[in-house]
Amino acid sequence: MRRIAIAWTLGALASSLGATSAPAGDDIVLRGMGSFHIGGRIVEVAGKPTREIQRVPGGPMSKLDPNGQFMVEQMYVEYFLPRNRKGKYPLLMWHGGGLTGVTYQTTPDGREGWMNLFIRKGWDTYVSDAVERGRSGFASPDVWPGEPIFLNYQDPYERFRIGQGAGSWDADPAKRKPMPGTQFPLDAYDNYMKQSVPRWLSTDKAIVDAYLALVDKICPCVLLTHSQGGSFGFLVAEQRPDKIMAIVAVESASAGRIANAPKLKDIPVMMLFGDYVDQHPRWAAYKKIDREYAEAIRAAGGSVDLVSLPDIGIKGNSHMLMQEKNNAESADVIQKWLVAKGMAE
């Protein structure tokens, strides 16, 4: 199977340098854009004491009642519809853990993110913030158990293969040990950390439910997922196999339920990985989970292309590859695959 993936990618790469994307600087022409929230449920909270609060300094006091009906577990979705549509289906971009749709919007060094690049390639593009991230809001401790987790500066640097693993971080930028040849814009690491948002460890079901609601509204569609979003994408595809026309899972962590993998037999899947994966225990473990899920899809007659960017000559990418210096090149690898699978002109 690895042979098949490489054969495809080398062939695709040979013809991939033709300009499939309009360069930044050209106008983006949209026949529509907007946002909506989807999913969610109303919960009742009762028995908590009310209190008087001053909502703005100098303003009047007013009652805050923690009881009553609350909307929770809704999801925010932003969409852009290019005039020159070339994608056969909408493209849904689902981000990873501790992040939001901003993952796809921009890069830490301020260039265009995959969102713009795929809009320029002609995709109707839907970027969401998973439940409890970003503009989706989050529920009170009265509704959700546990507390959110917060990532310090060191955590993604060492865990996302920007630095050389444990011990590579230092508060002094000059003393950090980045991966040799990294594509990550190291000088903009602060900006990457600004994109980070807290997340809960207890909300997976709510997240999947909202994604299901989105799929029921928008699809048939193509999923482009990253990291934690990859697991959600596979779990949703298992439940809506007729609605998902293709999946591009970028460094999925982890996969779906292996027993349900056969449900994806009619969905072409690309699993895309950056560099340094095999030498990092954490990512090697996720890749093994992904590979086993891929094997289970293939055993049912399905098709999975597992593509490691360094195997096709694209080196230096961390876990955040859509935000790195060569993000236009990695976007082109995905676009070529989608075209090959009949998803776009």
Added chain:
Amino acid sequence: MRRIAIAWTLGALASSLGATSAPAGDDIVLRGMGSFHIGGRIVEVAGKPTREIQRVPGGPMSKLDPNGQFMVEQMYVEYFLPRNRKGKYPLLMWHGGGLTGVTYQTTPDGREGWMNLFIRKGWDTYVSDAVERGRSGFASPDVWPGEPIFLNYQDPYERFRIGQGAGSWDADPAKRKPMPGTQFPLDAYDNYMKQSVPRWLSTDKAIVDAYLALVDKICPCVLLTHSQGGSFGFLVAEQRPDKIMAIVAVESASAGRIANAPKLKDIPVMMLFGDYVDQHPRWAAYKKIDREYAEAIRAAGGSVDLVSLPDIGIKGNSHMLMQEKNNAESADVIQKWLVAKGMAE
């Protein structure tokens, strides 16, 4: 002074029905769009125990260290730059309490929000999520004191003049008592509640600091603020009077520091109010604060137009007027004022 405002608005209204905005359905042509985070600071947390967590079901265990450096109090900003630019300066849209930039993006009933409408009018438009709202993320209890507040279904309905004040809410939609003639899309109240996000009561300084950083990056500019954002807009204008070319404060709650109001003497200000304000104690109180601030600006030789929409024949608007059925009409009132003040063609 009320006379002046009415004279202006009646004159403007007479010529306001010419199409200054392209209709929804026409293409939106952008010479650029993207997002960034700005502001923020690095804090150190120390002395907390680490723990092992499973970040995704079935994945490997990994260390979560609540100590170290954390990025906090950054702000998310999304921008859209129309090809056919007519606004002389960038237009910055600052939302109200417990909400995000989504306030301007869409309406509960799924029509175009003021963001699209003002982009169509030719404004370079920057929509932000205040610190600790939406895509700006929020800091841990180790960094910020206190807990966020959450709004139940009843709270905005009764407090934002959608319903007829206290007691007008009912869990059964058929039993609710909306304001007579309300412009709010009542059937879509669920969607409005989905836009709601928690907020803290202790973060005003951090919010203003991030807005100052944004102004220092983007301005000279025009501010369009709503509710709690109005107070932040005035506080920022007091500190950067040379950078703010005009302010449109929609139902500001509350205003700036009265002692600093003279600093706004060279900034044309519009204070815009919806319907039912004077009969609602809460909003009457805010309007009084705004009016006193306006008087202080005028006493220093400045210019403030205080416009009540019902006084110019536009009735039925709640506190969320940019999201209501007639949001294109209220946007046109603002646009006419901005043109009259030389801010746009």
